Structures are given as structure tokens and as C-alpha cells.
Amino acid sequence: MNKLSEGLRKFVNRVSSARTLDKDTLEKSIKEIQRTLISADVDVKIVQELSNSLRDELKHEKVPKGISKKEYFIKKTYENLTELLGEKNEPKVKPKKILLCGIYGTGKTTTAAKIAKFYLKKGLSSRIICTDTYRPAALEQLRQLTEDIPVCGDENEENAEKILKNCLKEPEKEVTVIDSAGRDSLNEKLLDEIKRLKKASEPDETYLVLSGDIGKTAKKQAQEFQEAIGLTGIIMTKMDSSAKGGGALTACSKAGIPVKFIGTGEKIDDLQAFDPERFVSRLMGFGDLQGILEKVSEQEIEKEDMEDILKGEFNLKKFYKQLEQTSNLGSLKKIVDMMGLGMKLPDDAVEETEENLEDYRVIMDSMTEEELESPKLIKEERINRISKGSGKPKEKVKRLLKQYRTTKKMFDKFGGSKKKMGKLMKKFKKTPL
Ligand SMILES: Nc1nc2c(ncn2[C@@H]2O[C@H](COP(=O)(O)OP(=O)(O)OP(=O)(O)O)[C@@H](O)[C@H]2O)c(=O)[nH]1
Numbered sequence: 001m002n003k004l005s006e007g008l009r010k011f012v013n014r015v016s017s018a019r020t021l022d023k024d025t026l027e028k029s030i031k032e033i034q035r036t037l038i039s040a041d042v043d044v045k046i047v048q049e050l051s052n053s054l055r056d057e058l059k060h061e062k063v064p065k066g067i068s069k070k071e072y073f074i075k076k077t078y079e080n081l082t083e084l085l086g087e088k089n090e091p092k093v094k095p096k097k098i099l100l101c102g103i104y105g106t107g108k109t110t111t112a113a114k115i116a117k118f119y120l121k122k123g124l125s126s127r128i129i130c131t132d133t134y135r136p137a138a139l140e141q142l143r144q145l146t147e148d149i150p151v152c153g154d155e156n157e158e159n160a161e162k163i164l165k166n167c168l169k170e171p172e173k174e175v176t177v178i179d180s181a182g183r184d185s186l187n188e189k190l191l192d193e194i195k196r197l198k199k200a201s202e203p204d205e206t207y208l209v210l211s212g213d214i215g216k217t218a219k220k221q222a223q224e225f226q227e228a229i230g231l232t233g234i235i236m237t238k239m240d241s242s243a244k245g246g247g248a249l250t251a252c253s254k255a256g257i258p259v260k261f262i263g264t265g266e267k268i269d270d271l272q273a274f275d276p277e278r279f280v281s282r283l284m285g286f287g288d289l290q291g292i293l294e295k296v297s298e299q300e301i302e303k304e305d306m307e308d309i310l311k312g313e314f315n316l317k318k319f320y321k322q323l324e325q326t327s328n329l330g331s332l333k334k335i336v337d338m339m340g341l342g343m344k345l346p347d348d349a350v351e352e353t354e355e356n357l358e359d360y361r362v363i364m365d366s367m368t369e370e371e372l373e374s375p376k377l378i379k380e381e382r383i384n385r386i387s388k389g390s391g392k393p394k395e396k397v398k399r400l401l402k403q404y405r406t407t408k409k410m411f412d413k414f415g416g417s418k419k420k421m422g423k424l425m426k427k428f429k430k431t432p433l
């Protein structure tokens, strides 16, 4: 766990365990956040703004019914931090060309492989084009990173643009990721090369790959590339190993250039679409935060979900959301128990799901939108693909599907009776989850 997370969790603990949220506790807690953010290289001015906004909101806004002032404070902190990090990125699963650029050693090549794999897992065919003529064995590096993705390049050609053009002539795949060479800074040579690669490939996305360890200076670098080349987003790597990743993310968001993905390790699966809410809630401690968020804002969302579920629209996406929102199936169990009609989720099903939670998440990350929405489409062939993409055994994919079906059957049975459903909805709306 990195320092940022450690500090934020300490903050959550301090607030939660305080008897009341008096002025002294509030100030000490704000200091805790300030220290933590500054040590993650978040700009001092931004930290100051955040503290002021927190103080202000706590002073002027009414604490909603049903939660304590302490809980409200934690929720506000979560919201303010999330806002600092910008918008959520939901990468569209459709054919595209992606050009990666950046200076030396930021993780371009590793990221090229990760992105190609990301889309492959979502069911799109993908390939990588290596235009790096500077780093010896750049092609070899890519081939080692990816077993099941074709890599095109030419060790004997020195002109990056030529390599690109030749590779683009090869049979097309749905997603093409273009890796480029780095330089020690955004100098003329690099600029010239990327401009030419961009012209020759006409990419749908141009991503700057930055390493989280540069902290708040990310802003300057991002702006320079943005002006010189035109970016559609940033990929922030080494979020697992850098103490300054928080500062780097915040800086990019402030510069108005969206962070699209984050790299969280050296392995090919260590890439996540950037989601500030998920990111902050992990940092602050999902378990601690979850209870509070559920009590307030998410209550409404879950109610909507519940209505859909009762209408018979329970799919893997909803199941996935449940898994995402709760670190265990507690709330789903609560829903089921609340039905109070002798239909209980078997305890071992709940336990089993808790145990398998992380695996399930990985498996579902390898499914397409269509599959998540209509799990009945998932037959043997797709199971094979999902198992391969996620690196999990077929049996595990099947077990997940079976668990989903069992739960759905129960909901369907229940949803059949309108009267019962109406009664339940009334009850449901009154009772916080
Ligand atoms: N911990 C961690 N290491 C990473 C991550 N992404 C890349 N790396 C490591 O960073 C180092 C450099 O990665 P490369 O992908 O070769 O970087 P590059 O930008 O292609 O480098 P050049 O082509 O020389 O400019 C390698 O050791 C990678 O394993 C990440 O998200 N987390």
C-alpha cells in the first residue's frame, strides 16, 4: 500500500474513531489530508483549495438525515478528492487506431502491449506496430510481452514512418496500437517523428504515456505535448510503484487533459480504465467508505437497480456492479433476505462469492458489453475466449455463470408476482440498504 493510501486511511480512521467532530478534530484531520496530499506531490495551491472547500461545505451545508457529521465529512472528502481527479473514462469497445508517445522509459512499450490485450479481452482483435528504431530489441521486448497478439516491425529499417506505412498495409485488426520511440525530452527530433507518425496513421486516439513518479511536473509535460502534437488523453503508468502518482494525476486533470488509463504494474494485465471514484475509494479503504456512501448517495442508485432486478432485468452487469460496490455480497444478501419470503441466498453461495470476488472481477473484465448484458449468449466458445483472456480456468468462468443464474432464477421467481413485488418495493424504499 502506498503512502497516499496509508495517509488517507489514517484520516478515515481518525475521523471515524473520534467521539464527535469538534473544531479541533476537524482541523487535525484536514491537516492529515494536507500532509498526505503534499507528500504525494499534489500542488500546494490545490491542497489549500481542497481544505477550504471542505471547511466551507461542512460549515454551510446541512448534514443529510440518517448520517452523522463525521460520516458526512468523510463523504465530502471523498467527493472533493474524486473531483480533483477529473472524469471517469469508459473506453468504447470499438475498432480504433491508437498512437502512443512520450519521452524515454515512461512505459510506452509495456503500455502498448497492455492496451492491445485490454481490447483483446473485450473481444476485439488487436495488433501492435513497433516504430521504435532507437531502442535495441524494442521489437523483441514487445514479442516477449505478448504471446497472443501479432507485432509488426522491422529491425533493419531505420525510418519509423516507413515501418509504420508498411505495417499498416498488413491485414487490418480491429484495434491497432502504435508504439513509438522515446527521447530524453520533447526535442525537435521526437516532435518531428511523432508528427509524421501521426500523419501517416491518422489515429483515433493519441495518448501521451507519462510515469506517475514525475508528480506535479506532469502538468508541464502534458501541456507541451498537447500544444505540439494534440493529445486525446494521457496514460499514467507506474501508479503501483510511485509515491507521486496522486500529484501527477491531479496535475493532468487541472491541465484539462483527461487521464484515460492507469498502469498499475509491470505485467500485461496491469492496466485499468481510469475511474476517479474507484481510485479514491480504493485509496481511502473501500470497506470503510462503502457503508457511508451506501447510506447516502448510492442508496438511490441501488434502488433503481433493485427496480430493474425486480422487473426481471438482472444481468451480469448488475451482478458486477454489486461486486464493485460492495467488497462482499452483503448488500445483495440483504436484498434477498429482505424479501423475507423464504428465498434466501444460500450462505455458502455468499461465502463462495466473497472468496472468488477478485477472480470474478478479472473474468468479467474479459467479457464484452454484450455478454455482460445478455449472459445467456455465453456458450462454450465464448467461455474459452473469456478464460484465455482473463487467465482464469474455464471452470471458474462456468462457476460464475452458474452463480449468476441461480441468483437470477430467484429474482425471476419473485418478480412473477406483481402484488408481492409492489409490497416489497414499498418496503424497500423505506429501508436503507
Ligand atoms: N511498476 C511498474 N512498472 C512499469 C509500468 N509500466 C512500465 N513499467 C516498467 O518501466 C520500464 C520501462 O518500460 P518501457 O515500456 O520499456 O518504457 P518505454 O517508454 O517504452 O521506454 P523507451 O522505449 O526506452 O522510451 C520497464 O521496466 C517496465 O516494466 C507500471 O505500470 N508499473
Ligand SMILES: [Mg+2]
Residues within 6 Å of the ligand: 108, 109, 110, 132, 135, 138, 180, 181, 182
Ligand atoms: Mg519502448
